[in-house]
Amino acid sequence: MFRKVIQWIFLAPSETEEFTIEPVIRYIGGKKVAVVRNDEGIYAFEDRCPHNGFELSRGKCTADGKAIVCPLHRFAFDLKTGRALTQGGVMRTFPVELREDGWYIGFERTEWGWFKS
Numbered sequence: 338m339f340r341k342v343i344q345w346i347f348l349a350p351s352e353t354e355e356f357t358i359e360p361v362i363r364y365i366g367g368k369k370v371a372v373v374r375n376d377e378g379i380y381a382f383e384d385r386c387p388h389n390g391f392e393l394s395r396g397k398c399t400a401d402g403k404a405i406v407c408p409l410h411r412f413a414f415d416l417k418t419g420r421a422l423t424q425g426g427v428m429r430t431f432p433v434e435l436r437e438d439g440w441y442i443g444f445e446r447t448e449w450g451w452f453k454s
């Protein structure tokens with residue numbers, strides 16, 4: 338039986354000031370991830386535009402800090418949901434969680450296993 342699990346990987350200490358509204362690239366879990374921070378929290382997404390594959394990290398966040406704008410065709414994607422605000426598809430987002438010892442990023446993977454009791 339296949340099941341989906343989230344593998345949490347340490348991203349940064351809780352007091353980090355590394356992340357701002359300007360995207361920062363991190364290589365985590367074999368993925369190139371862009372990370373930004375706005376007034377509501379830290380958001381992580383795949384550094385690949387769903388429209389045509391351009392690097393979203395080369396874009397800028399909207400004035401309200403809630404979406405990233407791809408520099409190639411100017412499509413904007415919601416940081417929370419990944420959905421395009423107008424057109425362009427859905428960018429892949431990753432959950433980010435603050436724990437006692439810092440910020441963690443989650444990667445979903447499929448795992449095979451027998452039924453558990």
Ligand code: FES
Binds near residue numbers: 387389390407408412
């Ligand atoms: S490649 Fe990003 S909007 Fe077209």
